[in-house]
Amino acid sequence: ELKVEQNPLFLSMQEGKNYTIYCNYSTTSDRLYWYRQDPGKSLESLFVLLSNGAVKQEGRLMASLDTKARLSTLHITAAVHDLSATYFCAVDLGGASKLTFGTGTRLQVTL
Amino acid sequence: DVKVTQSSRYLVKRTGEKVFLECVQDMDHENMFWYRQDPGLGLRLIYFSYDVKMKEKGDIPEGYSVSREKKERFSLILESASTNQTSMYLCASSWQGYNEQFFGPGTRLTVL
Numbered sequence: 001e002l003k004v005e006q007n008p009l010f011l012s013m014q015e016g017k018n019y020t021i022y023c024n025y026s027t028t029s030d031r032l033y034w035y036r037q038d039p040g041k042s043l044e045s046l047f048v049l050l051s052n053g054a055v056k057q058e059g060r061l062m063a064s065l066d067t068k069a070r071l072s073t074l075h076i077t078a079a080v081h082d083l084s085a086t087y088f089c090a091v092d093l094g095g096a097s098k099l100t101f102g103t104g105t106r107l108q109v110t111l
Numbered sequence: 112d113v114k115v116t117q118s119s120r121y122l123v124k125r126t127g128e129k130v131f132l133e134c135v136q137d138m139d140h141e142n143m144f145w146y147r148q149d150p151g152l153g154l155r156l157i158y159f160s161y162d163v164k165m166k167e168k169g170d171i172p173e174g175y176s177v178s179r180e181k182k183e184r185f186s187l188i189l190e191s192a193s194t195n196q197t198s199m200y201l202c203a204s205s206w207q208g209y210n211e212q213f214f215g216p217g218t219r220l221t222v223l
Contacts, residue, residue, distance in 0.1 A: 033211055042201060043154075043214040088154070092210045098144075098169070099212060103153040 002027045004091050006102035013079050014110055021105045023072040023089035030067045031092035033099065034074055036085045043088065047074075079109045114138070115215035117202050123221045130189040132218050134202030141207040143185035145169075145177065147198040148217075154201065160185055161207065192222045 003026040035043040047056040049065035062075045086106045090099040118133035144159040156169030158177040178186045203212040
């Protein structure tokens with residue numbers, strides 16, 4: 001059974017600081033997705049990582065995938081309040097079209 | 112832009128009622144999914160469908176059924192609602208072979 005673990009589960013950080021969210025998974029996969037969810041809202045796709053070594057960047061967020069380590073990271077650079085949200089990673093085993101989601105990391109950026 | 116819509120944002124029902132949640136997507140996606148989201152439990156897959164009239168059980172199908180009569184529409188049915196089905200329900204869709212899922216706005220269901 002595929003397990004996807006994120007840490008930390010909750011992160012409070014000051015504006016301007018850097019931090020990394022980790023997503024570990026238990027079965028070989030070379031496809032992983034990151035989503036953002038604002039309070040009371042649905043999930044919005046952030047990044048699609050489709051191979052080992054893939055790196056994607058959008059603004060202050062950068063995501064990477066290391067399939068050998070079964071690890072993806074979401075790095076936040078110089079955080080701003082607007083980044084406050086819950087971030088989910090989701091692993092794709094292919095074939096069956098299903099995704100397995102991590103438990104989410106709630107990010108709170110304080111002024 | 113991909114658009115996934117859900118029939119209600121908020122719904123309040125009584126125990127024992129039959130509840131229909133409807134999801135419609137406009138991007139000709141083959142795959143459609145129903146999840147529920149609860150605090151501390153993340154997203155859990157209830158059912159999914161990869162074609163019209165096809166359905167597969169997800170991780171927590173008990174107490175739910177689904178219907179997919181048309182490609183763009185996927186319905187989740189609670190045959191007899193119970194209080195432990197109070198939750199946020201999210202619908203998603205994706206293309207066959209490319210599994211990035213696009214989510215609807217969610218339905219917050221309360222069962223009294």
